[in-house]
Amino acid sequence: MRTSQLLLPTLREDPGEAETVSHKLMLRSGLIRKVAAGIYTYLPLGLRIIRKVEAIIREEMNRAGAQELLMPVASPAELWRETGRWTYYGKELMRFKDRHERDFCLGPTHEEVITDLFRREVRSYRQLPLNFYQIQTKFRDEIRPRFGLMRGREFIMKDAYSFDKDEAGARLSYQKMYDAYHRIFSRCGLTFRAVEADTGLIGGTSSHEFMVLADTGEETIVYSEAGTYAANVERAEVLPLEETSDEERRPLRSVPTPDRRTVEEVTDFLNVAPRRLVKTLLYTTGKDTVAVLIRGDHEANEIKIQRLLGLTEIELAGPAIVEKLTGAPVGFAGPVGLKGVRIIADHAVKTARNVVVGGNQADTHYVDVNWDRDFQVEQFADLRNAMAGDRSPRKDGVLKATKGIEVGHVFMLGTKYSQLMNASYLDPSGKECLAVMGCYGIGVGRTAAAAVEQNHDDKGIIWPFPIAPFHVHLLPLGQSATVNDATARLYSELQHAGMEVLCDDRDERAGVKFNDADLIGAPYQVIVGDKGLASGHVEVKTRKTGDKLKLALADVTSVLLNLSTSSRSTSN
């Protein structure tokens, strides 16, 4: 491809709308352009990258025995009403009506559609197991789209759905996908980690997220140093503290804390560590209110709280409820003397002695509060997010924390959807049985964005070879006949050798071409100039290292083939 024939609008300056590295670089290098919030056009170069990622996914999915199909973007409300997700999915589900006033939505995921296909077309255990996948545009009306392709509203996703006879079969299907995902992300040149995860809106029994490790990640994961345990913080189990305090229980006192509401304000004011405070969070369950006690330096985990209460939705109580129950404005709730609510607490509250809590009165806190003496708790449980320094649930040391970008997610669904939609098959004895399902997603654009987050420098992107839009960026400097001849020769020779070559045939100065090439990030640059040709050589630059080789024209192709075979399969 020649640059003169390609729409490749590179930007010299950072666009004002972009915050993260990948978002800035993908805009600057002319890969994407925004059409509306969270909705992007893939420009020619960006599409090439998307197609590369898709090709790797296809190969590995096919290799794992999955078959590709393509489901529609729009689906009728009836299917979603069958599983209850027409209401449960909430505002994120983009709904519309057709001309006959029938309800439709844009598919945010396709469990309903595939399960409907399965129940219509599959009858016998002989046909199982099955695994269907598609690579298709999804739409989720995200509350807050951000970071370019990282969290769009419209995005390309590979989603796969497996159907098995039984749990054992489903576990095998799950394992195949788990392994395939490892191969896919390795081949994309990413440093990643599979972690235990929560199942969220999709539902099901267990799941793993594939996290690309990057500081800009939106997720926090914890892992044991020994490497046997890794999980999303919202999922990670927190063991009860083993320590007991032998601190003497001091008498309860009430102290004035004028206008100090947050943990930080109160502990600063009283000059105590946040771990010496217990915060009282009031959650409404729809029917009643529950007080949740969490140590000041810990984060409440609403998923764990919901699970304990057996609910699917809880919400922090508003000021009106808080005032009614505690008799104080938000910021002064406490368990001492609190009436009319159930009180549950995180394990860590049990061992904390002489703590600070809200006074249920404006501008007042209690200090030297002790559980069992000053207040009662209905149940202690694991109700907080894990954090660095916690004991590993596998008892192999202490957890560390890092940020990650979720690029893939595999779920064991069990019979949730097959039951709701009656997706069954006949077993050898003629008995009707529910199919056991799994589902498996990969964000294609997000994977590309994650690759940029992990592979860049201050000049631009450094594409891993397997997903690079072009392998070689050919940079002729000047317009002399010798340069043109050498360029033409290399261009055709490299292409014949199977390399994807972008030739910068623009009438631009050397500096402009160098900078654009570094920005765009092809793994190799070949610089053809009169200066080098005069002594019979051109330069081959490796983008990642900046190393330059002076090579005779005739050697360029073989050397590049050599260099690239080492980077083709391995990461980077």
Place this chain on the structure above:
RNA sequence: CGGGGCGUAGCGCAGCCCGGUAGCGCGCCUGCUUUGGGAGCAGGAUGUCGGAGGUUCAAAUCCUCUCGCCCCGACCA
């Protein structure tokens, strides 16, 4: 949805507080010079100042409404 901020030339921004009829850098067009890391000189084009309404002799600037976008918190590939 709550909190904060921004919409002025293709892009990045200034001007707004304190109304007086729009500017800077980059890019773009022409010419000459230059030509191995975002060239120099000379000349040139480009704006419904996001939209609607209002106040005023006069509005990018003040007021009201509206649309869009970005950032911080609750969702997910």
